[in-house]
Amino acid sequence: MSADRPTRPLPKPTALSRPFWTGCREGRLLVQRCRDCARHVFLPQEFCSGCLGVDLEWVESTGRGSIVTFTIIGRAQTPAFIAPYVVAVVRLDEGYEMLTNIVDATPDRVQFGSRVEVEFVRESDEISLPCFRLAA
Numbered sequence: 001m002s003a004d005r006p007t008r009p010l011p012k013p014t015a016l017s018r019p020f021w022t023g024c025r026e027g028r029l030l031v032q033r034c035r036d037c038a039r040h041v042f043l044p045q046e047f048c049s050g051c052l053g054v055d056l057e058w059v060e061s062t063g064r065g066s067i068v069t070f071t072i073i074g075r076a077q078t079p080a081f082i083a084p085y086v087v088a089v090v091r092l093d094e095g096y097e098m099l100t101n102i103v104d105a106t107p108d109r110v111q112f113g114s115r116v117e118v119e120f121v122r123e124s125d126e127i128s129l130p131c132f133r134l135a136a
Helices: 017-027
Strands: 032-035 057-060 064-073 085-090 098-101 115-122 130-133
Touching: 017 032, 017 130, 032 130, 064 098
Parallel strands: 098 130
Antiparallel strands: 032 057, 064 085, 064 115, 085 098, 115 130
C-alpha cells in the first residue's frame, strides 16, 4: 500500500476473534467448528448457530469456495480504496459464508458461481485480510 494513500479501516481483534486474525496473519484461514454437530461457524461466536452448542474448536479451512453474490464498486467511498473493486459473498467448501473482496481480477471476469481461493492481503504488522482470487 502506498505511503501517501490512507489505509483501509482495519478490524480490531477481540478475545473471541483473535485466533481468526492470528491465523490470517500466519496465512491460514481458521474457522470455528462445533464439536457437537460439526457445523462450521463464522463469524466467531460463543455458541454454534446451528445447534446452540458451546463446544467450539478452531480448525483450518481449505480456503476454497464459490462466489454466491457480488457487486462492483465503481466509486470508492474513501481514498483508501481504488475503484473499481469487487465485494463478494463467498461460500466456502465447508459450508460457511464470508463477505470479502475479490482481488487480482478485473471486475468483468468475476461471475456468480466462480471458484475462488483465499489470498491474504497484509494491511499492517497485525492484520492480514482474507480476500479471495479466482481459482486457476
